[in-house]
Amino acid sequence: MFKGASNFAGSIDSVFLYITVISLVFLIGLTIAMVWFTIKYSRKRHPKAVQIKDNMKLEVAWTVIPLIIVLSMFYYGYTVFLPMRDMPDDAMLVKATGRMWDWTFEYPNGKKDRVLVLPVDKPVKFDLTSADVIHSFYIPAFRVKEDMVPGKITNMWFIPTIKDTFDVFCAEYCGQRHSFMITHAIIVSPEEFEQWLAQTDADSDDHPGLIIMRNNACLSCHSLDGSKLVGPSFKGLYNSPKKLIIDGKETQLVANDEYITRAIYDPDAELVKGYGPKLMRSYKDVISADDMVQILDYFKNHAPR
Amino acid sequence: MQNTNYLYPKGLKGWLTSTDHKRIGVMYLIAIMVFFLVGGILGGIMKLELAQPGQQVMDAQTYNGLFTVHGIIMIFLVVIPGLSAVFGNFFLPIMIGAKDVVFPRLNLLSFYIYIVGACIAVLSQFAGSGPPDTGWTFYAPYSLESDTNVVMAVFAAFVLGFSSILTGLNFIVTIHRLRAPGMGWFKMPLFPWSLYATAWIQVLATPIIGITLLMIAAERFLNIGFFDPTLGGDPILFQHLFWIYSHPAVYIMILPAMGVITEIIPTFCQRKVFGYQAIVISSLAIAGVGYLVWGHHMFTSGMSDLSRWVFSLLTFIVAIPSAIKVFNWIATMYKGSIELRTPFLYTLSFIFQFMIGGITGLILGSLATDVHVHDTYFVVAHFHYIVFGGMGFAFFAAIHYWYPKMFGRMYNERRANWAWGVVFSGFTLLYFPMFILGLQGMPRRYFDYLPEYTFGHVLSSIGAAVLLTGLFMMVHTLLAGRNGKVAPANPWGGKTLEWTISSPPPLENFVEVPTITEGPYEYK
Numbered sequence: 125m126f127k128g129a130s131n132f133a134g135s136i137d138s139v140f141l142y143i144t145v146i147s148l149v150f151l152i153g154l155t156i157a158m159v160w161f162t163i164k165y166s167r168k169r170h171p172k173a174v175q176i177k178d179n180m181k182l183e184v185a186w187t188v189i190p191l192i193i194v195l196s197m198f199y200y201g202y203t204v205f206l207p208m209r210d211m212p213d214d215a216m217l218v219k220a221t222g223r224m225w226d227w228t229f230e231y232p233n234g235k236k237d238r239v240l241v242l243p244v245d246k247p248v249k250f251d252l253t254s255a256d257v258i259h260s261f262y263i264p265a266f267r268v269k270e271d272m273v274p275g276k277i278t279n280m281w282f283i284p285t286i287k288d289t290f291d292v293f294c295a296e297y298c299g300q301r302h303s304f305m306i307t308h309a310i311i312v313s314p315e316e317f318e319q320w321l322a323q324t325d326a327d328s329d330d331h332p333g334l335i336i337m338r339n340n341a342c343l344s345c346h347s348l349d350g351s352k353l354v355g356p357s358f359k360g361l362y363n364s365p366k367k368l369i370i371d372g373k374e375t376q377l378v379a380n381d382e383y384i385t386r387a388i389y390d391p392d393a394e395l396v397k398g399y400g401p402k403l404m405r406s407y408k409d410v411i412s413a414d415d416m417v418q419i420l421d422y423f424k425n426h427a428p429r
Numbered sequence: 430m431q432n433t434n435y436l437y438p439k440g441l442k443g444w445l446t447s448t449d450h451k452r453i454g455v456m457y458l459i460a461i462m463v464f465f466l467v468g469g470i471l472g473g474i475m476k477l478e479l480a481q482p483g484q485q486v487m488d489a490q491t492y493n494g495l496f497t498v499h500g501i502i503m504i505f506l507v508v509i510p511g512l513s514a515v516f517g518n519f520f521l522p523i524m525i526g527a528k529d530v531v532f533p534r535l536n537l538l539s540f541y542i543y544i545v546g547a548c549i550a551v552l553s554q555f556a557g558s559g560p561p562d563t564g565w566t567f568y569a570p571y572s573l574e575s576d577t578n579v580v581m582a583v584f585a586a587f588v589l590g591f592s593s594i595l596t597g598l599n600f601i602v603t604i605h606r607l608r609a610p611g612m613g614w615f616k617m618p619l620f621p622w623s624l625y626a627t628a629w630i631q632v633l634a635t636p637i638i639g640i641t642l643l644m645i646a647a648e649r650f651l652n653i654g655f656f657d658p659t660l661g662g663d664p665i666l667f668q669h670l671f672w673i674y675s676h677p678a679v680y681i682m683i684l685p686a687m688g689v690i691t692e693i694i695p696t697f698c699q700r701k702v703f704g705y706q707a708i709v710i711s712s713l714a715i716a717g718v719g720y721l722v723w724g725h726h727m728f729t730s731g732m733s734d735l736s737r738w739v740f741s742l743l744t745f746i747v748a749i750p751s752a753i754k755v756f757n758w759i760a761t762m763y764k765g766s767i768e769l770r771t772p773f774l775y776t777l778s779f780i781f782q783f784m785i786g787g788i789t790g791l792i793l794g795s796l797a798t799d800v801h802v803h804d805t806y807f808v809v810a811h812f813h814y815i816v817f818g819g820m821g822f823a824f825f826a827a828i829h830y831w832y833p834k835m836f837g838r839m840y841n842e843r844r845a846n847w848a849w850g851v852v853f854s855g856f857t858l859l860y861f862p863m864f865i866l867g868l869q870g871m872p873r874r875y876f877d878y879l880p881e882y883t884f885g886h887v888l889s890s891i892g893a894a895v896l897l898t899g900l901f902m903m904v905h906t907l908l909a910g911r912n913g914k915v916a917p918a919n920p921w922g923g924k925t926l927e928w929t930i931s932s933p934p935p936l937e938n939f940v941e942v943p944t945i946t947e948g949p950y951e952y953k
């Protein structure tokens with residue numbers, strides 16, 4: 125939490141507050157009563173129990189009053205929820221697809237990306253779906269979540285209200301790397317957004333190899349700045365000496381084209397020392413031979429040293 | 430005289446083939462305690478992995494298998510049978526003045542079905558293509574696609590369902606047919622009442638999960654297209670079918686827990702239960718309305734907006750009978766003469782934790798707030814407060830309450846109280862930080878997490894270590910109780926029928942069938 129960054133966050137947080145405060149009054153009151161009775165009527169102080177008759181009025185009271193209170197909680201939660209389900213017509217439509225274990229966001233002009241870039245203070249609605257199993261599109265700072273169901277389109281909308289970068293999680297368990305299915309929502313000014321939207325991969329300044337890796341979510345596990353994520357950083361990879369574990373035995377070699385190709389197509393055959401198997405999947409049927417040439421060129425000539 | 434109780438004659442064969450409800454109860458107790466400790470240790474290993482961000486002791490796939498088997502063991506082998514199979518079997522007949530349940534042999538069969546189901550569940554971890562990794566919820570289509578040993582795990586749950594159905598059936602008929610002369614419905618103690626409400630859920634809801642799990646198996650083998658969208662099926666249908674059972678299953682766990690608590694409070698307060706009828710009616714109301722709230726597990730599933738608010742409304746309504754019970758328990762303490770013994774400590778912490786579980790249930794039941802915390806650690810914390818803080822603590826309360834009756838010995842109370850203190854602190858430290866993590870947006874079933882969630886996870890992992898220590902202290906104290914002081918027939922001054930017979934109970938419970946003339950809690 126606790127910073128809310130969408131048009132819904134404020135009112136949702138007040139529902140939280142409403143339910144929590146009333147409940148805390150009950151929790152604290154009842155707990156104090158319980159402890160106080162235990163002390164006050166302990167057998168030492170109060171050797172003979174007083175038998176008390178059932179009291180119909182009391183029972184009706186503590187049925188009806190809580191009922192009214194919870195109905196008010198329901199109603200408050202319901203009224204705040206209603207607008208969340210009322211998709212505005214003038215909102216920009218983004219098609220979001222979840223797949224094991226990454227995201228694609230498609231914009232009205234056909235641009236696709238794995239991070240979500242949005243203009244601040246503009247409504248946006250989503251068509252959500254999944255390419256394989258159920259995922260759930262969750263942006264904690266915006267207080268929004270909706271499942272992505274294969275074979276079905278679900279919806280969501282909101283207005284981002286703060287320019288910043290926010291975490292986007294998959295909240296429905298979807299298999300091995302569920303917990304790595306993370307991306308970002310980057311909220312920018314409308315002008316920056318228009319600029320970004322007009323940019324296609326072709327006129328980006330970035331090296332095509334880098335773009336391929338970005339689009340395949342490689343960079344969610346590999347950093348370019350030397351920091352360790354799920355996998356080793358790509359910084360200074362090419363031509364560096366590597367300690368590997370092959371079939372349980374430690375081996376040394378220098379990271380050249382062949383090694384990097386093997387590391388991408390069959391990652392578990394040669395493990396970088398200090399990393400477990402089954403983290404990186406094989407990209408054999410994902411990265412084509414042409415793409416591989418670009419990636420290798422990137423590593424060899426352009427990657428940060 | 431001494432050797433006429435149900436514990437004699439000794440000998441394994443006599444135990445394994447006995448149809449005596451008390452012996453069956455004790456066998457369930459042993460099996461369930463073993464599974465509980467295994468499930469608890471598995472949970473501890475998960476907490477070890479989560480103690481720091483990044484990989485600690487296992488890889489992601491192992492972790493996913495681990496939370497799946499932790500869930501399957503805890504839900505299907507521990508908390509669902511839990512109180513009714515152990516204490517229901519042992520005490521239901523005694524508390525209503527009967528010599529046994531109505532179908533003793535069916536009862537033994539239920540036990541063996543449970544054991545077979547448990548064996549299949551264990552086998553699913555080792556046989557075939559790797560431990561199942563779907564979570565205990567088996568959500569389609571992942572459960573259709575995962576190449577792990579899902580079918581066997583599903584089959585285990587299916588078999589276990591039969592054990593539950595048969596036990597429920599047995600209890601319903603027992604309560605209808607075998608109450609002692611003079612014990613009208615409203616003279617029956619409240620633990621049997623809660624078992625009665627529970628038994629109906631067991632009988633009516635369990636077949637639905639059975640069919641649903643078979644549909645998963647059929648779909649995997651025959652590609653029928655119930656749930657798989659590529660075959661024209663609907664994955665959300667699976668969730669409906671699953672929760673139509675699995676939500677009422679929460680009440681299968683918690684109703685008997687409430688029943689136990691309702692027995693313990695009058696005994697240690699020496700007071701008549703306040704609002705006996707209100708408690709009975711709320712048990713039945715929970716069983717009834719509890720059937721109609723399953724959709725609150727699916728507020729973000731893509732189900733229609735209409736169903737979302739209807740289920741939310743019903744969810745808030747089902748909170749009321751639970752609240753009524755809490756009010757009645759605390760009112761029963763008022764002007765009592767309270768003895769703070771070990772079972773009562775567990776009872777007080779039950780009420781406290783149950784209230785927290787209930788309150789956070791309101792947050793989850795409200796549409797606006799559920800969207801944010803659904804499928805996060807908030808939910809994990811919430812249901813552990815209900816299932817462990819509620820049902821688990823009621824189980825501990827029950828074992829400390831009835832131990833002298835069941836085994837004729839007293840455990841060391843000083844040590845038992847210490848164990849309670851450690852268990853309670855460990856529990857709080859383990860689960861409370863999860864509420865905060867959930868509010869911060871930490872999704873559940875994550876092998877790894879972003880650095881900003883580290884603090885809560887560290888606290889929680891420390892709590893797990895404390896809790897496990899406390900549990901071992903508790904189990905050790907109970908086991909050591911074998912050689913404790915000989916227990917009198919009525920160590921706590923209870924009023925229900927089990928305290929009128931010797932400890933441990935004689936083989937046929939009552940030398941002479943009692944005749945009931947007044948309510949169960951008539952303290953004078």
Ligand SMILES: [Cu+2]
Nearest residue numbers: 259294298305
């Ligand atoms: Cu996912």
